Amino acid sequence: MKLFKDAGHLFRLAGVFLLGTLSFLAIRAFVVPHSFGQYGHYRGAAIAEIAAHPVHFAGHQTCETCHSDIAQTKSAGKHAQVNCEACHGPLAKHADDPSIDPGKPDVAVLCVRCHSASAARPKDFPQVDADQHSGGIPCTTCHQPHNPVIAAGGAK
Amino acid sequence: MPGVEGFMYPNEISLYWSVLIVLYPFITGLVAGAFILASLERVFRVEAVRPTYRLALLTALAFLLVAPLPLQLHLGHPERSLEMYMTPHRTSAMAMFGFVYLWYLMAVLTVEIWLDYRADIVALSNSTTGWRRWLYRILTLGSQNVSERALHIDERVGWLITLIGIPSAFLLHGYVGFIFGSIKANPWWSSPLMPVVFIFSAMVSGIAAVMLLYMVLMRLRRQPIDMSCVDTIAQYLLYIFIIDFSLEMLDLIHRIYEADESFRSLDFMVHTRLWLSQVVLQICIGTLTPILLLFLVQVTKLSVPVRKRIYVVSGSLALIGIFAMRWNVVIGGQLFSKSFLGYTTYKMALATREGLLVSIALTILPLVILWVLVKLLPPWPEKRHAPLPAALAAD
Known part of the structure; x- marks a missing residue:
């Protein structure tokens, strides 16, 4: 028993650690969402919450139901694979x-986002130094954005 | 593009890991190194370094408390860091470091300091007044038992904790090295030698830091420096420095001989962008010079004032050299392109969240914490309240 008496302070220290561990477990039980780990290392309920977010993008099929003429023009040109809302924004x-x-x-901002010259872009991708290329004239003066090759008829 | 040479992928142009990530392994290394120095006395019974035992423990604690701050500042959202404890991610080396840190702080360092200081804390809880009395009373955990047997138990348990603490200190800093060494996509970092090099460089920096702190504090206290103590520390510093340098050279020779596809690019980088920080600062000034100075002390009979000056110079150069090593690892690893055809530049900001001023503040902060700790728990042998247990006194 003398050993227990002389080691009493160590038991107190162990008690402090035990109290700390129990407090941690209690806080953890309180703050960790119940659905955490349901599907993986994230909050399971987040999926339903994200699914409930309002839809911002209509999708190109929706656009094409009304704008079939534009869709036809676009499908013949280099921008065939570019989604409508990639340029027009969520609609x-x-x-x-x-x-x-x-x-x-705003074509002054929009076109150069993809077509300004950059060493990081593939060589065969159309890219220009906008100031030298057009000298400030809007791109749509010469290019029809839905089918940008000038030979295809130019701007309409 | 200014600062960029050759071909860089767009996401490589600006560096993600700044000077704060240089500071993080530097500070963690000081913790591990200081603890290893303390263990020399406790486990390996190197009695000559006894005057620095408690100072080394307090230094380790002061730096350990600051070690996560560079990461917190770098990442932002410090409140999110607690999530690595709340929802541990077992496959992330970075996330599991939180547990390594907590283990070292709570299970090793704090317990060892508490056990070693317990008799002093009890004595101070009876001799002080005001808030200090309350603080010491809380620290006693309500036990005033400082009988010879109780202290003997403390000594034995403390020894065991130090014994566990040595692999823990290796784990703490080896883990930092592992985080870099395990990044297989980066040839500058990816090396199984990285954790070992980090451990030995940590020991060099920690031992040098405690040696310098001891000498500076003794001068501030107008007390004589125990020369047999600093001579022994300098001797160990030399031995470990030689091992550290050999390991780094081994890594270098291995890379040169292996000469894989990244070698030409990395070699060019060392000869250009890293020439000053790696070859001049880290190897020549920060490693070879202190090794030669410390070697000189071993082979010649120099007077005490000369030895003191040599220790201060070589200790300071060692710290600069180890900091340069961390810099070259962290910053160097981000200066070259994965295409091996281009190089970028790191421009340190001044007064931003990850700038120079914050780094200087984070370097000074552990010293402020150490000052507070030294005031609260004086590490000086003459202020030791506890009589040595009979079993130890007989040793």
């Missing part, structure tokens, strides 16, 4: 209510 609201005017994209 679910416009699809739900066509009276909402989506406005036209």
